[in-house]
Amino acid sequence: MIYPTRRAIFLLLAGAPVALALGLLRPELWLVAPGWIAVILACALLDAAAGAQPRHLALDAHFPYQVGVGDPFKLALSARGRSVPERAEIALSLDERLARGGRLAGHMRATDDNETPTLARTLPLTAARRGQAQVEALWIRWTGPLGLVWKQRRFAIDRAISVVPSLRAVTEEGSRLFQRNSWFGLRQQRFRGEGTEYEALAEYHPGMDRRAIDWNASARHVKLLAKEYRVERDNRVVLAIDGGRTMAEPVGGMPRVDRAVSAALLLAYVGLKLGDRISLFSFAAQPQAMTPAYMHTQDFPALQRAASLIDYAHVESNFTLALTTLSAQLNRRSLIILFTEFTDATSADLMIRAAGRLAKKHRLLFVVMKDEEVESEERRRPESAADVTRANVAAAMLRDRQLVIARLQRLGADVIEVPADAMGAGAVEAYLGIKRAGSL
Known part of the structure; x- marks a missing residue:
């Protein structure tokens, strides 16, 4: 999709008062107004034809298929083509579980990491609620070299992220x-003496619970023995x-x-x-x-x-x-x-x-x-x-x-x-x- 920018519209509107003044003062110069419009339209067409074209872009979106609620994760976006602009604006439509209002906006910049010209951006996200979070579509747009037209393309993603309890x-x-x-x-050493299940007999030492003394076993062995317990x-x-x-x-x-x-x-x-x-x-x-x-x-x-x-x-x-x-x-x-x-x-x-x-x-x-x-x-x-x-x-x-x-x-x-x-x-x-x- 190609449509005019604010600059193009303002330039067209700026010619109106000039054409009106010339029409009042010099009526024979009425051709200046349509000429001005023709020049702006010609520049806009030239701007649309020059530089990177939306139809040549291909989008790669990488993100996990399952995340834990409250856990941060990254959504990596990259757009490749014959030529790409230095900078582009993006708008991402996704579930409200991932972004308040269901929309994220930002910018993508050209990278020199690959042989193919690439626009790249990594978005940090966090899932706020459990369920199926849909990532619907991405819009990318940029201006031509003259700044008179927007070049825009919509990429349908239509993939879901399963938001599950965090581990x-x-x-x-x-x-x-x-x-x-x-x-x-x-574990046995840690929990001995603290539970209710019988564990073993051990020689009694000062500081142990006197109620744990097994008097029958002590009499047989002729020394004080106490029962040790473990957590059930x-x-x-x-x-x-x-x-x-x-x-x-x-x-x-x-x-x-x-x-x-x-x-x-x-x-x-x-x-x-x-x-x-x-x-x-x-x-x-x-x-x-x-x-x-x-x-x-x-x-x-x-x-x-x-x-x-x-x-x-x-x-x-x-x-x-x-x-x-x-x-x-x-x-x-x-x-x-x-x-x-x-x-x-x-x-x-x-x-x-x-x-x-x-x-x-x-x-x-x-x-x-x-x-x-x-x-x-x-x-x-x-x-x-x-x-x-x-x-x-x-x-x-x-x-x-x-x-x-x-x-x-x-x-x-x-x-x-x-x-x-x-x-x-x-x-x-x-x-x-x-x-x-x-x-x-």
Whole structure:
């Protein structure tokens, strides 16, 4: 496509007052006006014929077919042809999961890396939500040597990027946690004496729990022997993810539910490594999915696929129905780790009641993200009456939040508040603490 630039239009319009003045003063010079128009049109045609032509370009677009939500990636664009301009403008049409508004604009520049003249540009992108993100089309345009016409071409890309739960936390944070806790080759030494399952008899040393002394074995061996215990294995752990309205709100550019899914996958990876039975449960207005209990690391991809199906919902979460359904499917005492969010005591009342019934049989751990935006409003120094109002509202919201946490703790549930970026590590540390205490 070739069309005039602003320069060409302004030059045509600039000739109008001159032609009008000549028509009034020297009517015989009326041919100047059409002559001026003819000159501009001739220059525009010459400009269109000179330089690089859009029809000679071929586009190569390289990007991954699958990315994790919140993980940065690169989209590489290159246009090759017989000749290319030094600089061109681009506009990319793509899914709103990849760019706000579904559009990106920028520039491409000529490179000398290849024998074939090439325009190249690499765009850094980040997927904000899970799902199929379509990369639709790219427009490239540049001006001719005289700057009178735009030369433009549209390239249809029509390829999709699958945005799935991020495994970056599993690969990076999981490796750090394993190294820090020295699990490889040292697991038995690390967990001895901290669990409830009998491990071995050892000679009693000062500082050991006297209640662990085995008096019968000590009498037979004529020396004090104490029982050593290890953390129990084969526990049932349910990772319950709330997918309701409050969890669909973004925190740091990513919805809360996506952060919860990433943290749950990290926790599932650690649990499978430690020999526990891990299952995934999601709910919103009604229960959505409940996976079988997996206990081998080779089953981790099945958990990842189930996590990728957790959808965004803009309805209130039905905790009564969800937790009742979950309790009916558990036939043994389990650790239920619930990733959720609550804003005030009134809306959380039904959740507290349902959690109270569940806590009578199972161990509950609530994982919630710190509301750093509300905390910053509460701490910010007020400079106007509106700031004072915002600070008071923020303080009231934080008080209600702490009231909900206190009520859950009185029911026997554990509650941890963690920053959004440290959600996975915080949940893993809490899980390991429960295992070390042997309170499952």
